[in-house]
Amino acid sequence: MSRKVITISREFGSGGHEIAWELAEDLKYDFYDKDIIAMVAEESGYAREFVENMGESGAPAFGTIIPDGFSGTYFSPEIVSPQDQLYLVQSRVIIDLAEKGPCVIVGRLADHILKDRFDCLNVFIYSDLEHRIARIMGIEKIDAKKAEKIIHKNDRGRASHRKHYAGQDWHSVSNYHVSLNSGVLGIGPCVEALKQLV
Amino acid sequence: MSRKVITISREFGSGGHEIAWELAEDLKYDFYDKDIIAMVAEESGYAREFVENMGESGAPAFGTIIPDGFSGTYFSPEIVSPQDQLYLVQSRVIIDLAEKGPCVIVGRLADHILKDRFDCLNVFIYSDLEHRIARIMGIEKIDAKKAEKIIHKNDRGRASHRKHYAGQDWHSVSNYHVSLNSGVLGIGPCVEALKQLV
Numbered sequence: 001m002s003r004k005v006i007t008i009s010r011e012f013g014s015g016g017h018e019i020a021w022e023l024a025e026d027l028k029y030d031f032y033d034k035d036i037i038a039m040v041a042e043e044s045g046y047a048r049e050f051v052e053n054m055g056e057s058g059a060p061a062f063g064t065i066i067p068d069g070f071s072g073t074y075f076s077p078e079i080v081s082p083q084d085q086l087y088l089v090q091s092r093v094i095i096d097l098a099e100k101g102p103c104v105i106v107g108r109l110a111d112h113i114l115k116d117r118f119d120c121l122n123v124f125i126y127s128d129l130e131h132r133i134a135r136i137m138g139i140e141k142i143d144a145k146k147a148e149k150i151i152h153k154n155d156r157g158r159a160s161h162r163k164h165y166a167g168q169d170w171h172s173v174s175n176y177h178v179s180l181n182s183g184v185l186g187i188g189p190c191v192e193a194l195k196q197l198v
Numbered sequence: 199m200s201r202k203v204i205t206i207s208r209e210f211g212s213g214g215h216e217i218a219w220e221l222a223e224d225l226k227y228d229f230y231d232k233d234i235i236a237m238v239a240e241e242s243g244y245a246r247e248f249v250e251n252m253g254e255s256g257a258p259a260f261g262t263i264i265p266d267g268f269s270g271t272y273f274s275p276e277i278v279s280p281q282d283q284l285y286l287v288q289s290r291v292i293i294d295l296a297e298k299g300p301c302v303i304v305g306r307l308a309d310h311i312l313k314d315r316f317d318c319l320n321v322f323i324y325s326d327l328e329h330r331i332a333r334i335m336g337i338e339k340i341d342a343k344k345a346e347k348i349i350h351k352n353d354r355g356r357a358s359h360r361k362h363y364a365g366q367d368w369h370s371v372s373n374y375h376v377s378l379n380s381g382v383l384g385i386g387p388c389v390e391a392l393k394q395l396v
Contacts, residue, residue, distance in 0.1 A: 126371055172369050173324055178391075179377040185395055193376075193391045197383055 003121035003198045005098045007110040009175075012154035013132030013147070015182045015190075016125035020106045022191045027198060030103035036093060044089040046082070054083050055090055056108045057157030059164030087165055111175065112166040121198055124176040125190065131183030201319035201396045203296045205308040207373075210352035211330030211345070213380045213388075214323035218304045220389045225396060228301035234291060242287040244280070252281050253288055254306045255355030257362030285363055309373065310364040319396055322377040323388065324369075329381030 006023065010016020017033060024031035040055060041048045060081035080088075091113045097103060098114055111122035127135075129151065136147040159170040168175045178197060180190045204221065208214020215231060222229035238253060239246045258279035278286075289311045295301060296312050309320035325333075327349065334345040357368040366373045376395060378388045 171371050173322060173371055173377040174369060177379040177382045179371040181375040184375045189395055193394045196391045196394050197387055
């Protein structure tokens, strides 16, 4: 079976975005990353910054429980935190995108949101801290200390986001079909291995 | 860099052994699985059954602490539990095997024991319970209930073994360079993807 939807979850600084983009290019699949932010902002009315910051990081301080599998409509804003409301809109956007045709979707718990589809390949890209720091220093032109701080902040946010909305440990193999250490393996070989598995 | 030593950790019933064997065949690498049991039994004086049962399952009830990286010589048997003694002999056997030439080593915490080598590819093969039960039923000619019982027993044993000797969560992506769900991906595609990554 050929996988129609590839979801790429990734650690910040692991090169997961680059791997996802190259994979989409090579397979001629649609590619969704930051575009999702604009779509969710438009549909929800929330500011882009809020969507960008909250769409895959953190969880509401007082957690409302979203019923498992719920994603089709809205709760009343009065009873749902902004983060949860955002999650629901984002879920609907991602479900619609996956319906449109073969695609690669980066982040935003797409693997969990699309868990009822049988044509997904769910990928996790991670790397050791050293490689991630070097990568972020190069991209953001910042020093190692600042890079490490940003990485840790992102790690905490993404871990708690997954815990809250999917009930999963971010680093557990069980969430994904494939997990690759891009620092040890290299970006190119990761792309080739994933093409083999699609 | 071509990877000289491939370690395959695996869930019971995931087909990890088969993937490891096919990979070794295709790459013309030496293949070590049950052979390690005989070597460790001979070197340690312990019965094969004890080595087979304890070599990658469980941990001593009263844990002695083995210094990190210690594997070259023996502690006095008086102060070390049989399991720990076994672990030390097994570590030495695995280090020696890795020195001999390109190889695939199945299980027995080889990834952790060889963590100071830079030419290892550390792989984890796992699968969903359903696929594993079906596989074990077919191989062992037993019913689903019994298969599930054996699987859970093995899971518990391997998880506590890794926790005790490597201080790691068995299912954490961070332990490995590649993790593959063989039930979803299939045995053949896993072998091909790993060849790509070696």
